[in-house]
Amino acid sequence: xxxxxxxxxxxxxxxxxxxxxxxxxxxxxxxxxxxxxxxxxxxxxxxxxxxxxxxxxxxxxxxxxxxxxxxxxxxxxxxxxxxxxxxxxxxxxxxxxxxxxxxxxxxxxxxxxxxxxxxxxxxxxxxxxxxxxxxxxxxxxxxxxxxxxxxxxxxxxxxxxxxxxxxxxxxxxxxxxxxxxxxxxxxxxxxxxxxxxxxxxxxxxxxxxxxxxxxxxxxxxxxx
Numbered sequence: 001x002x003x004x005x006x007x008x009x010x011x012x013x014x015x016x017x018x019x020x021x022x023x024x025x026x027x028x029x030x031x032x033x034x035x036x037x038x039x040x041x042x043x044x045x046x047x048x049x050x051x052x053x054x055x056x057x058x059x060x061x062x063x064x065x066x067x068x069x070x071x072x073x074x075x076x077x078x079x080x081x082x083x084x085x086x087x088x089x090x091x092x093x094x095x096x097x098x099x100x101x102x103x104x105x106x107x108x109x110x111x112x113x114x115x116x117x118x119x120x121x122x123x124x125x126x127x128x129x130x131x132x133x134x135x136x137x138x139x140x141x142x143x144x145x146x147x148x149x150x151x152x153x154x155x156x157x158x159x160x161x162x163x164x165x166x167x168x169x170x171x172x173x174x175x176x177x178x179x180x181x182x183x184x185x186x187x188x189x190x191x192x193x194x195x196x197x198x199x200x201x202x203x204x205x206x207x208x209x210x211x212x213x214x215x216x217x218x219x220x221x222x223x224x
Contacts, residue, residue: 003141003161005208008040013062014210016165017041017051018157022139024053025076026157026165027210031065034073048074053126053138056080057167058151059087060096063210068122079126079133081146081153091121096151096185128155147199149192150183156195162205162217169195170220173212180207180215181223196220 004019010029015037018024023046029037041048051074056064059080067088071078080088087093126133130146132155142159150168157165169192172180186192199207204217 003159003163005163006040006044007208007214008037010036010066011062012211014208014212016208017044017046018140018142018159018165019046020140022052023050024055024135024138024140024157025051025070026055026208027057027063027167028054028067028070029065030062034066034069037066037070038073051076053077053079053135055144055155055157055165056084056088057156057165057169057210058154059084059093060151060168061093063167064088064093064122068120071122077125078122079128079144080124081155082127082129083153084151085124085127088124089121096187098184099182099186099189100184145198145202147195149188149190149195150186152187154195156199158199158202158204160203162203163208164199164204164206164217165208166199167210170207170209171211172207172209172215180209180212180219193224197224 006017008015010033013029015029016026054076132144132146135142145156145158147154147156147169154169168183171183200217200221206214207217208214
């Protein structure tokens with residue numbers, strides 16, 4: 001059985017459904033997007049109960065605010081890096097640093113949205129360490145890797161076929177990032193590029209960002 005990838009656009013955030021022998025979801029989306037996500041799955045003839053795991057690329061509000069409702073609906077497990085477990089369970093959402101003037105403006109905008117997201121804490125089932133985990137037990141040919149830079153606990157899903165789901169480690173949408181490249185918010189831009197290199201060295205061929213369209217991974221190699 002081949003791997004199917006479905007991009008689920010939920011507000012400003014792309015979540016991704018990965019289907020092989022099993023079904024996992026990458027990120028849960030912003031607040032009040034659970035019903036939209038349910039309809040997207042229904043259109044794919046997929047029951048929410050078939051989703052066994054949600055991997056959080058990181059714990060910012062636009063990736064986790066619908067998590068509690070989704071976990072309650074499906075009974076799936078939630079996985080996040082150990083540095084951000086408390087963020088998820090206590091509904092915290094620390095803001096990263098701005099990496100550009102646009103980033104400073106977006107922090108103001110994001111702060112307003114985060115304050116109205118009404119996210120509640122959600123129990124974490126799998127606390128991920130920096131060596132990551134294999135997704136084979138969940139029926140997916142791939143792994144979760146620690147890829148810090150946007151946040152210290154950022155994780156990426158890398159499939160054996162080279163598809164990489166990177167959250168906000170790279171962006172290809174939202175002003176002013178209309179081309180693939182560095183996020184305009186982040187913890188450490190040097191660490192971002194180190195994580196790009198890690199993914200490329202491990203065979204990443206196509207990047208699936210949380211903001212914007214998927215793109216060829218070779219674009220990032222030229223920026224190293």
